[in-house]
Amino acid sequence: MTPPPLLDAPSSRHGIPRLGATHLDQFLAEGGTCVLFCARDPTKHPETLDLAVILPELMARFGLHCRAALVAPDAEAEVQRRYGLRVWPAMVFLRGDSYLGTIERARLGRVLGRA
Secondary structure (H helix, E strand, C coil): CCCCHHHHHHHHCCCCCEECHHHHHHHHHCCCEEEEEECCCCCCCCHHHHHHHHHHHHHHHCCCCCEEEEECHHHHHHHHHHHCCCCCCEEEEEECCEEEEEEECCCHHHHCCCC
16 A cells, blocks of 8 residues: 555655665664654544654754654554554654653644644
């Protein structure tokens, strides 16, 4: 299945890699702060397209000194198992191998202090 253009934008326009199951551990082993964007199917989870736009903006506007990756469908189950995801889409934040937290759907108000 080809991703919708907006869902493909983080990878194609902003250089955010798409991680399959075989590359997930390698990406995480590089250390530092990172965010994993777990998109799932945007037809079932319309907020996915919102987060596809928000993620590059967060990286650029807030000066986040972290790496980001779009999690490919074949790696989503592993990310879900590791970090207890229950709601899609989600952005999982890590520092090294330490879990920092998750933003589910488009609930950025909490993170930005507005909710």
